Amino acid sequence: MQHPANGQPPQYPTSLGTSDADTITLLGHDLAGELIGRTGFGELALWLVTQRRPEPGEVRVFEAVLVALADHGFTPTALATRLTYLSAPDSVQGALAAGLLGGGSRFLGVTEDCGAFLHEALTAHEGRLPGDTDDAGWDRLALETVRAARAERRLVPGLGHPVHKIRDPRTPVLLAIAEENGHKGPHLRLFEAVGRVHPQVLGRALPLNGAGVCGAALADLGLPIGLLRGFALLARTAGLLGHLAEEQRAPLGMDVYLSVDRNARYVAPPGD
Structure with missing residues (x-):
């Protein structure tokens, strides 16, 4: 956790997934636009753990x-x-x-x-x-x-x-x-x-x-x-x-x- 000194809420860094009102980002990619239907579950499981896209x-x-x-x-x-x-x-x-x-x-x-x-x-x-x-x-x-x-x-x-x-x-x-x-x-x-x-x-x-x-x-x-x-x-x-x-x-x-x-x-x- 990072505590900004400017009074802003604390930051919780992650390299996995985040979302907002309109998008879901997973591993730095747009989940809906880039991963669903293009990435197999086994590939994704490996990717989530290793933080690199497996060959x-x-x-x-x-x-x-x-x-x-x-x-x-x-x-x-x-x-x-x-x-x-x-x-x-x-x-x-x-x-x-x-x-x-x-x-x-x-x-x-x-x-x-x-x-x-x-x-x-x-x-x-x-x-x-x-x-x-x-x-x-x-x-x-x-x-x-x-x-x-x-x-x-x-x-x-x-x-x-x-x-x-x-x-x-x-x-x-x-x-x-x-x-x-x-x-x-x-x-x-x-x-x-x-x-x-x-x-x-x-x-x-x-x-x-x-x-x-x-x-x-x-x-x-x-x-x-x-x-x-x-x-x-x-x-x-x-x-x-x-x-x-x-x-x-x-x-x-x-x-x-x-x-x-x-x-x-x-x-x-x-x-x-």
């Missing part, structure tokens, strides 16, 4: 990530939305919020956790990173990174999936799209290498999950690491809207509730 390859990778994260079936986030809608059908916003609030370390939050994990490792080796085609160099860095995480008893985010035990079908597609559009950067290269070397440390092979590769891809687009979960939530909002629409057409929230409630049984607390 087409960036938009393609970004929108591929949004599609990959939009829905994954009857996840806890979807069930939270459906059951909240069952309880409060007059509050669509509450149902959406309930699902979004469930985006944490086990579901959706992996996107940010993986991006942050990779970014930390890359920052620690800044100026000493392998070349794009030096797979052996990336493998060495990945092995060092996984070993350090194991020594610190930290999980390696982005490994494993509760459903896709062998391969997450999203992962190779997202990697290919990033490569095709010139945005397969150090985060994705390190993540790929983690996938190749982690069995040497962990003693078992786990798939690189889609949420993790999404985090790596978003980080390679230069997006703020602390906002990566926000992009996952942006994507999942579309999926939750789909669940709400289906709940209106063919409700199953009551069935889920009754299935649990009617099959609950009392057990005495431990020690009784």
Whole structure:
């Protein structure tokens, strides 16, 4: 906030949007005359965060990530939305919020956790990173990174999936799209290498999950690491809207509730 000395009202500078009686300005452009019908939503979301108009390859990778994260079936986030809608059908916003609030370390939050994990490792080796085609160099860095995480008893985010035990079908597609559009950067290269070397440390092979590769891809687009979960939530909002629409057409929230409630049984607390 700026406080003018001439007695005028304080100023609140923003590089996003402003409006007056006749116009709406967004990102320095006339919303009605220059953006509506000419700018896609994915492009606009990137632009709002980065404060620069993204090029087409960036938009393609970004929108591929949004599609990959939009829905994954009857996840806890979807069930939270459906059951909240069952309880409060007059509050669509509450149902959406309930699902979004469930985006944490086990579901959706992996996107940010993986991006942050990779970014930390890359920052620690800044100026000493392998070349794009030096797979052996990336493998060495990945092995060092996984070993350090194991020594610190930290999980390696982005490994494993509760459903896709062998391969997450999203992962190779997202990697290919990033490569095709010139945005397969150090985060994705390190993540790929983690996938190749982690069995040497962990003693078992786990798939690189889609949420993790999404985090790596978003980080390679230069997006703020602390906002990566926000992009996952942006994507999942579309999926939750789909669940709400289906709940209106063919409700199953009551069935889920009754299935649990009617099959609950009392057990005495431990020690009784």
